[in-house]
Amino acid sequence: MDPVFILMITGLTSVGMLILGVRRLRFSMAGLWLVLGKVCETIGLTLMLFLLNLAVGMSTILAWRSLTGRFVSIYIASDTTVLILSLLQALTFQAWRESSRQHHTSESRG
Amino acid sequence: MNDSRFVQSLGLVTLVVFFLASFTPLPNLLNHWAGVPSQLQPAEAIVVLAAGMDAPGVLSNRSLQRMIHGIVLFQRGFAPLLALSGPINRQSGRDEAGVRAEMAHLFGVSPSALVTEATALTTREEAARMAALLRPRGVSNILLVTNYDHMARSRLLFEKVGFSVHPASVDDLSEVRKPEARLRLMRQLAQEFLARGYYGLAGYL
Numbered sequence: 001m002d003p004v005f006i007l008m009i010t011g012l013t014s015v016g017m018l019i020l021g022v023r024r025l026r027f028s029m030a031g032l033w034l035v036l037g038k039v040c041e042t043i044g045l046t047l048m049l050f051l052l053n054l055a056v057g058m059s060t061i062l063a064w065r066s067l068t069g070r071f072v073s074i075y076i077a078s079d080t081t082v083l084i085l086s087l088l089q090a091l092t093f094q095a096w097r098e099s100s101r102q103h104h105t106s107e108s109r110g
Numbered sequence: 111m112n113d114s115r116f117v118q119s120l121g122l123v124t125l126v127v128f129f130l131a132s133f134t135p136l137p138n139l140l141n142h143w144a145g146v147p148s149q150l151q152p153a154e155a156i157v158v159l160a161a162g163m164d165a166p167g168v169l170s171n172r173s174l175q176r177m178i179h180g181i182v183l184f185q186r187g188f189a190p191l192l193a194l195s196g197p198i199n200r201q202s203g204r205d206e207a208g209v210r211a212e213m214a215h216l217f218g219v220s221p222s223a224l225v226t227e228a229t230a231l232t233t234r235e236e237a238a239r240m241a242a243l244l245r246p247r248g249v250s251n252i253l254l255v256t257n258y259d260h261m262a263r264s265r266l267l268f269e270k271v272g273f274s275v276h277p278a279s280v281d282d283l284s285e286v287r288k289p290e291a292r293l294r295l296m297r298q299l300a301q302e303f304l305a306r307g308y309y310g311l312a313g314y315l
Contacts, residue, residue, distance in 0.1 A: 041114060041117050046121075
């Protein structure tokens with residue numbers, strides 16, 4: 001019941017948002033596909049950064065262990081906060097890239 | 111542009127995996143495949159592996175589950191010895207094995223039936239230190255208490271140091287249905303698969 005209930009709620013609000021966007025706010029459907037692509041891009045970037053953070057964290061811990069002989073648990077590199085921070089990194093990088101593109105476009109026009 | 115397409119595809123795959131992990135029985139099937147069920151038999155000792163403390167003196171959920179299972183097996187007469195593992199916390203100076211021993215004592219386990227080990231920091235070290243503690247006492251046949259997903263790797267390590275191991279698995283999550291619980295299970299499995307890969311590469315298994 002739980003999975004179906006959660007999918008039902010989010011499905012209903014998504015359909016509501018679609019109706020609101022198309023009928024009331026006059027958003028274009030083409031724009032929606034473009035944004036879905038951007039969302040996938042952000043998620044893909046988050047995954048890449050998460051794996052990078054994980055790899056750097058684990059390598060640092062292994063190097064620390066072999067250099068100092070002191071034990072640090074490798075599990076600390078897989079804390080949930082690493083995933084959330086990776087998402088923040090991805091969002092920041094995406095926004096930075098977008099603003100740089102706009103900046104370059106306005107400069108070339110000017 | 112090609113880079114952007116690659117990252118988008120990666121994002122799409124991540125979303126598909128997220129939906130499969132949260133809303134389908136995929137993690138349950140993986141857990142069932144990766145885990146080892148209990149094969150309870152009388153043994154010479156019950157060995158309860160460490161699982162960490164959340165705060166000084168406070169056992170983590172996994173540690174508590176393993177400990178309770180160990181005490182129940184002891185009370186049911188499966189073995190005359192209860193061997194508890196769990197390292198010392200440098201900041202608090204308290205060790206998981208000691209906290210567990212206090213708990214076992216409160217549940218009526220005699221101190222003479224308890225063996226504690228507070229120096230091992232990894233599963234591999236736990237196997238080696240338990241062998242050094244228990245083999246001189248003539249123990250070669252053990253009931254190993256750890257989580258269902260952690261059992262396969264632990265059993266191999268304990269067999270490698272000369273024990274005959276009977277699994278006493280706790281916390282079989284093959285039947286969880288809530289999306290959040292399935293995600294948690296998927297994370298545990300990912301950690302365990304990484305650990306198996308690392309142990310395999312290092313030649314520990």
